[in-house]
Amino acid sequence: MVVCPYCQREIELGLDTCPHCGVTMIYFYKCKRCSQEIAATGILKFCPLCDADLSDQMN
Known part of the structure; x- marks a missing residue:
């Protein structure tokens, strides 16, 4: 679970928008x-620059 930065309610990890308030979720990777x-508005599986696997880097 993650917390929506706008309404502060818990939502399921990986959703593109908050089901409570409709804000677009932004996920950060390194x-x-x-x-x-x-920064992406959804789950990234691979780095768009070098194609490295990002599946273990969700935060």
Whole structure:
């Protein structure tokens, strides 16, 4: 579970929008291979720059 930054309610991990208030969720990643910091509005499985696996880096 994650907390919506707008309404502060818990929501299921991986949702693109909060089901309570409708805000678009933004997820942050840091690629271990190329060290690029990435913000995405959904779950990323691979780094868009170097194609490294990001599946274990959700936060």
